[in-house]
Amino acid sequence: MNGRKRLLVVVAVLSLVVSGLFAGGSAENTIKIGFNIPLTGDSPKVGEGSKYAAELVKERINGEGGLLVDGERYMLEFIYEDNAFKPDTAVTAAYKLIEQDEVLAIVGPDGSSQAIPAGGVAEESGVPLISPWSTNPNTTLDRPYVFRACFLDPFQAPVAVKFAEEQFDVETCAVLYNLESDYSKTLAELFKGAWEETNGAGSVVAFESFGQKDQDFSVQLTKIIASGAEMLYLPVYYNFVGLIVPQAQELGWDGVVFGADAWGSADLWKLSDGAVEGYYFTTHYAAAGATGETKEFIDAYEAAYGYTPDDVGALTYDAINIVLTAIQDAGITGDLAADRTAIKDSIAAISNYPGITGNMTFTLDGDPIKDAVVVQVNSAGEFEFVKTLSP
Amino acid sequence: MQTLLQNIFNGLQWGSFYSMIALGYCLVYGVLRLINFAHGDIFMMASYFAFFIGTAILGLALPLPDAVVFGLTLVATMALTAGLGVFIERVAYRPLRTKGAHRLYVVITALMVGFILENGNLAVLGASALRFPEIIDKHIIEFAGIHLTNLRILVIVASLIVFAFLQFFVTKTKIGMAMRAISYDKFAIPLMGIPVNRIIVVTFVLGSSLAAVAGMLFGLSYPVLNPYMGMIIGWKAFIAAVVGGIGEIKGAFIGGFLLGFIEIFVITFFPSSYKDLISFVILLVILTLKPTGFFGIAKSTKI
Numbered sequence: 001m002n003g004r005k006r007l008l009v010v011v012a013v014l015s016l017v018v019s020g021l022f023a024g025g026s027a028e029n030t031i032k033i034g035f036n037i038p039l040t041g042d043s044p045k046v047g048e049g050s051k052y053a054a055e056l057v058k059e060r061i062n063g064e065g066g067l068l069v070d071g072e073r074y075m076l077e078f079i080y081e082d083n084a085f086k087p088d089t090a091v092t093a094a095y096k097l098i099e100q101d102e103v104l105a106i107v108g109p110d111g112s113s114q115a116i117p118a119g120g121v122a123e124e125s126g127v128p129l130i131s132p133w134s135t136n137p138n139t140t141l142d143r144p145y146v147f148r149a150c151f152l153d154p155f156q157a158p159v160a161v162k163f164a165e166e167q168f169d170v171e172t173c174a175v176l177y178n179l180e181s182d183y184s185k186t187l188a189e190l191f192k193g194a195w196e197e198t199n200g201a202g203s204v205v206a207f208e209s210f211g212q213k214d215q216d217f218s219v220q221l222t223k224i225i226a227s228g229a230e231m232l233y234l235p236v237y238y239n240f241v242g243l244i245v246p247q248a249q250e251l252g253w254d255g256v257v258f259g260a261d262a263w264g265s266a267d268l269w270k271l272s273d274g275a276v277e278g279y280y281f282t283t284h285y286a287a288a289g290a291t292g293e294t295k296e297f298i299d300a301y302e303a304a305y306g307y308t309p310d311d312v313g314a315l316t317y318d319a320i321n322i323v324l325t326a327i328q329d330a331g332i333t334g335d336l337a338a339d340r341t342a343i344k345d346s347i348a349a350i351s352n353y354p355g356i357t358g359n360m361t362f363t364l365d366g367d368p369i370k371d372a373v374v375v376q377v378n379s380a381g382e383f384e385f386v387k388t389l390s391p
Numbered sequence: 392m393q394t395l396l397q398n399i400f401n402g403l404q405w406g407s408f409y410s411m412i413a414l415g416y417c418l419v420y421g422v423l424r425l426i427n428f429a430h431g432d433i434f435m436m437a438s439y440f441a442f443f444i445g446t447a448i449l450g451l452a453l454p455l456p457d458a459v460v461f462g463l464t465l466v467a468t469m470a471l472t473a474g475l476g477v478f479i480e481r482v483a484y485r486p487l488r489t490k491g492a493h494r495l496y497v498v499i500t501a502l503m504v505g506f507i508l509e510n511g512n513l514a515v516l517g518a519s520a521l522r523f524p525e526i527i528d529k530h531i532i533e534f535a536g537i538h539l540t541n542l543r544i545l546v547i548v549a550s551l552i553v554f555a556f557l558q559f560f561v562t563k564t565k566i567g568m569a570m571r572a573i574s575y576d577k578f579a580i581p582l583m584g585i586p587v588n589r590i591i592v593v594t595f596v597l598g599s600s601l602a603a604v605a606g607m608l609f610g611l612s613y614p615v616l617n618p619y620m621g622m623i624i625g626w627k628a629f630i631a632a633v634v635g636g637i638g639e640i641k642g643a644f645i646g647g648f649l650l651g652f653i654e655i656f657v658i659t660f661f662p663s664s665y666k667d668l669i670s671f672v673i674l675l676v677i678l679t680l681k682p683t684g685f686f687g688i689a690k691s692t693k694i
Contacts (some may be wrong), residue, residue, distance in 0.1 A: 041518065044517070044618075045516030045519060185692055208663050211666070213622075218656060219401055222394055222397045222398055239520050242522070242615045250531055252538040267519065273525065273614065320681045
């Protein structure tokens with residue numbers, strides 16, 4: 001490196017440092033919240049739902065002149081980082097939001113495969129993180145800074161088993177799950193455990209898996225059909241449902257298919273081309289027939305984006321409002337680390353918060369105790385409310 | 392027994408896709424000694440082309456029978472994909488070749504072209520998965536207790552036709568002879584009056600058209616499209632081509648079916664989680680025993 005080049009490098013580094021100082025100093029009277037969501041990758045509709053719900057909240061509050069904290073107005077600044085639905089990218093996104101963007105709190109990641117590692121980063125860095133949609137227990141386990149806005153799989157699995165038995169009158173079932181997804185794998189195992197507890201060992205007659213990039217499921221489905229199962233439990237994301245259900249029907253499957261909350265996407269109907277009609281799945285809220293504030297949210301979302309919000313959108317709406325309520329309770333001192341800790345304590349102290357997806361009080365682990373609902377896909381592709389499943 | 396038959400059929404259908412893609416790799420490799428790593432993504436682009444063409448034709452709501460719609464979509468998709476292949480050759484591979492760059496650089500260029508296609512698609516169309524239109528009506532056929540569909544049979548037949556055509560073209564026509572000649576000695580051939588660049592263009596037209604057939608049938612069979620769909624299947628098909636003996640058409644064809652069958656039967660007898668682990672261990676053992684693949688001939692320079 002010659003003298004001139006060295007000088008250039010020094011100047012470049014200095015200018016970076018200086019611009020960084022200014023950027024840090026100009027953050028007065030704004031509240032920065034980071035979003036760690038999948039805008040690309042295998043399930044982009046999930047991130048889209050979160051982002052759109054967030055935009056609605058931001059527009060409303062900034063339209064009122066900002067969030068009122070201790071008599072002062074703060075404008076909201078939402079930073080959306082794409083985690084591409086990958087665990088490693090979710091970690092990078094979490095670090096960027098925490099260190100570079102210096103956010104007060106993080107909403108997301110939505111999926112458990114990303115929320116578990118990103119939650120670890122938030123915990124280490126002392127930043128409150130609330131995942132709208134991650135149902136895997138490990139996301140919040142032993143992590144005081146990490147919360148969620150939805151129910152857990154250890155709750156979802158047994159109530160799903162109970163519902164299936166009452167509704168379908170079946171004794172044997174098969175499970176097909178995505179091995180590379182923490183969500184899918186854990187839920188499949190919990191379901192199997194709960195099913196065998198009531199129906200006896202061996203009543204899950206086929207327990208098959210596949211990988212994140214698989215497109216052909218003919219062998220797994222052939223095995224499942226040959227096993228004589230009466231019901232197929234499919235705890236997988238909506239994009240896989242679009243491939244698996246038609247393939248199963250082509251191979252001669254004529255039994256029930258029962259799904260879980262990852263089915264709840266506006267893309268489910270489109271990607272399966274209607275093959276899911278009449279099937280049931282457990283989820284967090286039912287859009288059809290909603291009332292009160294839930295209905296207001298759905299109407300605003302439909303007016304802005306032209307389709308009914310998914311459960312992940314509704315949960316993100318709740319997650320943001322929980323964070324904002326906590327900020328109002330905690331106040332803002334300007335000391336980032338102290339504020340982050342204060343927000344964490346406020347979220348933990350929230351009791352009986354009236355969310356649009358149900359009332360929430362957090363347990364010591366940062367998990368709300370909530371109801372689940374079962375919906376059925378009707379012939380118009382809408383998710384119709386069937387039943388509420390209580391803890 | 393029924394399960395076994397059903398799985399043989401599943402293997403045939405799944406292997407057909409590997410075969411068709413492997414043939415595309417093999418063709419370009421055979422002529423240019425270039426591993427066209429962008430081939431999987433050309434296959435992905437073909438699915439998207441077929442998606443748009445098929446949707447447009449169905450959108451016109453003309454009173455056409457399924458077969459005509461299928462034929463029109465297929466021909467248009469092949470033409471577009473061939474154009475894309477030739478374009479890539481022109482802007483990405485030929486400049487390096489004329490500058491006399493080592494083949495390694497061209498291979499790296501091919502990898503980059505693949506990423507550009509994926510991310511270009513992502514940038515233009517967004518990340519949402521697309522639903523492939525139902526160009527042909529699927530019928531379920533029950534035969535001896537196994538379930539077939541007309542589409543799955545079509546896939547298997549198509550791979551046989553593609554193979555037979557390619558075999559004929561390369562061994563029995565003048566252009567085919569020129570292709571083989573280029574792969575034999577690319578320095579002496581121009582001296583014989585053979586237009587090397589034109590033959591290479593023909594190679595890319597053929598290779599990309601193959602990807603188009605595979606891409607469209609794949610879209611029909613697995614109708615959820617996303618920009619990354621070509622990557623893994625492309626790499627696996629490439630491995631299949633190498634195991635078959637890359638540069639040899641029947642090698643690629645057999646290699647594709649071999650991989651399809653191995654994958655299907657590993658899942659039949661082992662937990663499905665071990666699919667890739669066991670499949671690739673088997674392929675590795677085959678390559679260790681026979682490094683040139685089943686039909687390959689030992690050459691001193693390969694990459």
